[in-house]
Amino acid sequence: MLENIKQFASEFFVTGDPLIYGADVSIALVTIAIFAGLTYFKKWKWLWRNWLTTVDHKKIGIMYILAAIIMMFRGGVDALMMRTQLAIPNFEFLHPEHYNQVFTTHGVVMILFMAMPFMFGLFNVVVPLQIGARDVAFPFLNSLSFWLFFLGAMLFNLSFVIGGSPDAGWLSYPPLSELQFNPGPGQNFYIWGIQISGIGSLATGINFLVTIIKMRAPGMTMMKMPMFTWSVFATCVIIIFAFPILTVTLALLFLDRFAGGHFFTLDGGGNPMMYINLIWMWGHPEVYIVILPAFGIFSEVVSVFSRKKLFGYTSMVFAMMIIAFVSFFTWAHHFFTMGSGADVNAFFAISTMLIAIPTGVKIFNWLFTMYRGRIRFDLPMLWTVAFIPAFIVGGMTGVLLAVAPADFQYHNSYFLIAHFHQVLIGGVVFGYFAGMYYWWPKMFGFKLNETLGRWSFWFWNIGFYVCFMPQYLLGLMGMTRRVSTFDWDTGWGPLNVVSTVGAYLMGIAFIFQAIQIAYSFKYREKDTTGDIWDAHTLEWTIPSPAPEYNFAITPVVDSRDPLWVEKQRRAAGKLPKKDAKPKYEPIHMPSNSGIPIVFSTFFFIAGFGFTFHWVWMAVLGLAGVLACLVARSMNDDEGFYIPAEEVEKTEASLRGTL
Ligand code: HEM
Numbered sequence: 001m002l003e004n005i006k007q008f009a010s011e012f013f014v015t016g017d018p019l020i021y022g023a024d025v026s027i028a029l030v031t032i033a034i035f036a037g038l039t040y041f042k043k044w045k046w047l048w049r050n051w052l053t054t055v056d057h058k059k060i061g062i063m064y065i066l067a068a069i070i071m072m073f074r075g076g077v078d079a080l081m082m083r084t085q086l087a088i089p090n091f092e093f094l095h096p097e098h099y100n101q102v103f104t105t106h107g108v109v110m111i112l113f114m115a116m117p118f119m120f121g122l123f124n125v126v127v128p129l130q131i132g133a134r135d136v137a138f139p140f141l142n143s144l145s146f147w148l149f150f151l152g153a154m155l156f157n158l159s160f161v162i163g164g165s166p167d168a169g170w171l172s173y174p175p176l177s178e179l180q181f182n183p184g185p186g187q188n189f190y191i192w193g194i195q196i197s198g199i200g201s202l203a204t205g206i207n208f209l210v211t212i213i214k215m216r217a218p219g220m221t222m223m224k225m226p227m228f229t230w231s232v233f234a235t236c237v238i239i240i241f242a243f244p245i246l247t248v249t250l251a252l253l254f255l256d257r258f259a260g261g262h263f264f265t266l267d268g269g270g271n272p273m274m275y276i277n278l279i280w281m282w283g284h285p286e287v288y289i290v291i292l293p294a295f296g297i298f299s300e301v302v303s304v305f306s307r308k309k310l311f312g313y314t315s316m317v318f319a320m321m322i323i324a325f326v327s328f329f330t331w332a333h334h335f336f337t338m339g340s341g342a343d344v345n346a347f348f349a350i351s352t353m354l355i356a357i358p359t360g361v362k363i364f365n366w367l368f369t370m371y372r373g374r375i376r377f378d379l380p381m382l383w384t385v386a387f388i389p390a391f392i393v394g395g396m397t398g399v400l401l402a403v404a405p406a407d408f409q410y411h412n413s414y415f416l417i418a419h420f421h422q423v424l425i426g427g428v429v430f431g432y433f434a435g436m437y438y439w440w441p442k443m444f445g446f447k448l449n450e451t452l453g454r455w456s457f458w459f460w461n462i463g464f465y466v467c468f469m470p471q472y473l474l475g476l477m478g479m480t481r482r483v484s485t486f487d488w489d490t491g492w493g494p495l496n497v498v499s500t501v502g503a504y505l506m507g508i509a510f511i512f513q514a515i516q517i518a519y520s521f522k523y524r525e526k527d528t529t530g531d532i533w534d535a536h537t538l539e540w541t542i543p544s545p546a547p548e549y550n551f552a553i554t555p556v557v558d559s560r561d562p563l564w565v566e567k568q569r570r571a572a573g574k575l576p577k578k579d580a581k582p583k584y585e586p587i588h589m590p591s592n593s594g595i596p597i598v599f600s601t602f603f604f605i606a607g608f609g610f611t612f613h614w615v616w617m618a619v620l621g622l623a624g625v626l627a628c629l630v631a632r633s634m635n636d637d638e639g640f641y642i643p644a645e646e647v648e649k650t651e652a653s654l655r656g657t658l
């Protein structure tokens with residue numbers, strides 16, 4: 001009996017590496033500390049009422065961003081471990097098998113559990129406020145999306161201490177990811193972690209598309225929408241078409257592994273290339289999903305901090321929609337070398353290069369917006385300005401990679417690694433940072449500390465170039481991706497040391513940011529204006545942080561920059577004074593619900609059961625999911641009203657006239 005338990009434990013828990021034991025102990029300690037702290041300070045009820053069951057888009061947004069920052073830490077630690085291993089030729093820090101796991105989890109965590117939730121967090125925080133809405137179209141579904149994402153991410157991360165991590169790369173190509181070559185539970189964790197959070201992402205796409213189409217303030221026609229809202233619109237369209245492909249692809253891979261299907265095996269009539277096509281039909285649009293909102297953020301920031309209207313609004317909208325459309329026709333550029341043939345390669349090379357045109361249009365629009373503007377270099381603007389050269393270099397090396405014949409040289413080399421990190425960090429991460437700094441006062445009512453922010457900014461930027469510029473050269477020198485070590489005589493040593501130094505500089509930058517956030521919370525100065533940057537869109541017309549119901553009175557819009565117009569009119573004495581007593585009405589609000597977190601937990605249990613082939617557990621989890629669906633369908637709670645007097649009181653106290 002004891003022997004059996006021992007045997008089970010040694011297979012169930014990941015063992016054998018001091019790093020893992022260290023992680024086990026620290027995870028256990030942190031978990032105990034959190035539980036003890038919540039119990040000691042009697043915070044359980046508060047946590048449940050205010051956060052875990054909330055359907056308020058502003059709180060859901062904050063939870064997404066918090067989760068994204070924690071995941072950035074995890075993905076960053078993975079990155080530093082890899083860069084440490086590659087610093088010196090023949091270094092023995094990570095075993096090759098371990099290195100495979102680390103690049104896989106790094107890629108998955110960074111894209112799916114860092115970039116995606118960061119993006120959804122900003123959607124949640126900003127979009128309803130920016131279009132003058134009370135909440136998203138489906139607040140319950142919004143909460144469900146968050147918890148599906150969160151528990152999917154936790155399921156994936158569990159593989160670090162239980163069962164073992166996936167190791168077939170961030171897109172998990174067969175045959176390597178098939179049962180025959182990968183019998184452990186790692187690949188199952190991959191499938192279920194992504195599947196569960198992916199369903200949440202699809203729901204968010206639908207939710208925000210409907211919100212933008214149906215819930216805009218009166219007068220806000222499509223062509224008067226703020227540019228960030230436009231970028232979210234374009235992104236949601238891509239999500240709705242791309243994510244179902246991911247769901248189906250992972251389901252087929254799961255059938256291969258679980259039920260002996262042969263969709264992607266080499267025998268039984270299957271074909272691994274089918275998987276590679278399908279996964280990139282989602283995967284390429286996915287990279288546009290994460291970059292378009294960053295473009296939206298830059299457009300807002302560049303206009304506010306140059307104190308000018310955005311240059312070429314209409315061309316920006318068209319560029320965004322064209323990118324969204326063309327992004328579905330470029331997927332095969334990820335495998336030019338895998339035998340598609342010259343005609344197919346030519347088609348995909350040209351479609352890829354076409355994307356550079358609308359992207360170039362946008363870059364010029366941003367530059368022309370800045371031209372002759374009165375530019376203020378606050379943190380959001382600093383990140384925006386840093387983005388432009390980073391993205392130009394990253395984008396142009398992308399065009400080089402799109403030259404199909406030349407790609408036979410670059411493919412899967414460090415040239416590619418340098419290219420996609422340049423666009424993902426220089427575009428996506430810089431963009432979301434700009435957004436975080438810009439909307440932080442709206443979320444919390446105070447600004448993040450400038451000085452610490454600047455330290456972090458410079459460490460990020462210098463580290464970024466020091467890390468990735470040498471990698472272009474390494475790629476041209478023949479260093480391929482996913483190698484865990486190399487020999488002295490390759491001559492790759494010196495550039496790799498430099499690259500690793502750059503990675504550590506970015507690590508320091510992240511620490512500065514963590515300190516910056518903690519410091520700013522402690523020494524915060526409350527913003528009483530609600531419009532700390534002198535901005536132009538609706539979210540800045542209400543107090544910071546926004547009250548639970550957002551807008552006491554639904555705003556009416558008649559221009560693209562409603563707040564600037566209002567301020568101008570007021571300055572010219574053409575508006576009634578702000579303190580004129582408006583007439584408030586009761587506001588309808590949705591009720592909180594515990595179903596989303598319970599539903600997602602059951603999904604987690606089902607995923608865990610499938611991962612270990614414990615069918616009873618999977619069935620139990622799915623039964624729970626079904627029960628939650630029934631419970632939700634039977635529930636006819638219609639929400640509640642905030643009485644007009646309470647709205648009046650809240651407004652008066654927030655606007656400081658009580
Ligand atoms: C913070 C600085 C970062 C560093 C130092 C870094 C470093 C690395 C390294 C060393 C690899 C493995 C290369 C190989 O052996 O093939 C890698 C792969 C990868 N990284 Fe990063 N990374 C960083 C940030 C990011 C971010 C922000 C993203 C996405 C938003 C990202 C996405 C990926 C992906 C998708 C892969 C490919 C994984 C695979 O081969 O399956 N990385 N990164």
Ligand SMILES: [Cu+2]
Nearest residue numbers: 284330331334
């Ligand atoms: Cu692509």
